[in-house]
Amino acid sequence: MESISVLMPRPTFPYLEEQLDGRFKLFRLWDNRTEIQFNNDSAIANSIRAVVVNSVDGADADLIGKYPNLEIVSCYGVGVDKIDTRKCADKGIRVTNTPDVLTDEAADLAIGLILALLRRLCVCDQYVRSGKWKRGNFNLTTKFSGKTVGILGLGRIGKAVAKRAEAFDCTICYHSRTVKPESKYRYHPSVVELASNCDILVVARSLTKETEHIINGEVMNALGPKGVLINVGRGKHVDEAELVCALLEGRLGGAALDVFQDEPNVPQPLFGLQNVVLTPHIGSATVETRTAMADIVIANLEAYFLGKPLLTPFL
Known part of the structure; x- marks a missing residue:
């Protein structure tokens, strides 16, 4: 050849x-x-x-x-x-x-992002490195175990994320183009309804014209000030301008993102937020x-x- x-x-x-x-x-x-x-x-x-x-x-x-x-x-x-x-x-x-x-790798990262965001691991690391620990203990964080995880797109990666989340005693629900008859997880007929009924929303769906900006302001408001968004799908799934506003205004509790709309360009306002974890599209990067x-x-x-x-x- x-x-x-x-x-x-x-x-x-x-x-x-x-x-x-x-x-x-x-x-x-x-x-x-x-x-x-x-x-x-x-x-x-x-x-x-x-x-x-x-x-x-x-x-x-x-x-x-x-x-x-x-x-x-x-x-x-x-x-x-x-x-x-x-x-x-x-x-x-x-x-x-x-x-x-790359299914396992992407699912592993999704769980890692959840833990990093809820337990504020990146901020904790800087807290120790900067010497602030010597002046007092770090603030309390949020547990992952027992949370309700909503998955947008119950395909290969979505199912792998769900399997891992079950090990943390999480309740799983999902939204996809069609109901998965073989699935034991609760199906929600819309993304807004899914976001309204979960603590953590994981985007693991393929990108199409129909799913571009599927995570919009309405979805973020439904997720709420205690909810968090995890994106290991594609950057264009999320309306980034709306995401920045929702985070700055406290309408969304936090976000962990491995993908962005215009990679490697990332919205500058995200850099100053401590309730955000950012990784450079490393879902399969092992x-x-x-x-x-x-x-x-x-x-x-x-x-x-x-x-x-x-x-x-x-x-």
Whole structure:
């Protein structure tokens, strides 16, 4: 397969690059020499048969349209909302992603964010480091055990979060596009009703046009001044301007966010709030999980070019 040209528009995990380089003819578009080659020799662009992207940058219509012989877009991540899947479908281009292997990692982080927010672990750390502990004990915090956890999106990650929360004796409820007949958890027919009936609202749903800003002011008001929001889904699920207002005005008790609307840009007012925990989109960011994701990308490409069924087809 060394003669098959594969393009990476952005750098990702070094292991993935190494594996692609050893199996295919890899072009790194962020390399100046590669960019010059593409600009001066249309035959190179015409040779590209596969593109490997991450779920943050994706592949828009413009990128897809540059490569007339593109056959497959392999996403190094589970989310494909940044990939123009409609254009891919129109052109007969296959799309794959890396579900399942990052489920546990994302669910672990969601629980970690809950604990960090309720027990104010980040603030406690700074309290000790700054020497303030010598002048008095830290203020009381809030327990996690026994709380009601509402989950928006009871898919792979949502179910994994629920399983972990049960170990803390939490009551679980959820909202999703449809009722899950096999689920023992209570279903709420709207996000507002879900927020009204939980202490902790966890966003773990995939992003679509319908779910953009699904966490709006009404939902935040329903969650209330003692409720907290945890987002391990996508940044665009949350109306960030409304979130800032709700936190500053005390209409929402707190928020822990791993994803943002315009990453890596984060609303400046959040930086000064102690009832907020912020992480840089690290839901799958462990060596073990990123390696497993890379292996799936490679396996999908090899399967496709050998004429075998794709391991994790999205389209």
